[in-house]
Amino acid sequence: MxxxxxxxxxxxxxxxxxxxxxxxxxxxxxxxxxxxxxxxVDEAIGSALGLAGAYMLARRGQYAALGWIAFLGSNVALIIFAMRNGHAFLLVLQICFVVTSALGIWNYLVKPMQPAKPPGTAAATLSLNPFPKPKPIKRGPEGRDTT
Structure with missing residues (x-):
């Protein structure tokens, strides 16, 4: 027993x-x-806002410019996520994306609200476009370039 x-x-x-x-x-x-x-939670919020921003810009509707604000929110959330989890390269990437989001907000939301400059002033003629319109090619009677 x-x-x-x-x-x-x-x-x-x-x-x-x-x-x-x-x-x-x-x-x-x-x-x-x-x-x-x-x-x-940080990662999910950042991903959702990034997806929403991309969708709004891709639709090109009346709310397309708000996509840049969604991108900025995504950048902030993913910066917090990267800092909490030690993702250095993601942190650098998101900091750079903050700059592009700020440029998008400036070009699509802030700049259109400013009053137009009268034609002929220095501010109206100054162009920061990195891709100006190409000049037309002048062709002679034989079809060769004359420039």
């Missing part, structure tokens, strides 16, 4: 140890999930 009672005691001890191990695992999993979900 002592063998049977020690066997039951061993099973009970093993069951108790397994339950404690499961409890510790669940606590660790809950802690890890909380950290993981907190990190994923």
């Amino acid at each position: 002592s063998y049977g009672s020690s066997f039951v005691a061993n099973i009970m001890g093993l069951t108790s140890s397994l339950l404690e191990l499961c409890w510790l695992y669940l606590q660790l999993f809950a802690l890890r999930s909380e950290i993981y979900l907190q990190a994923n």
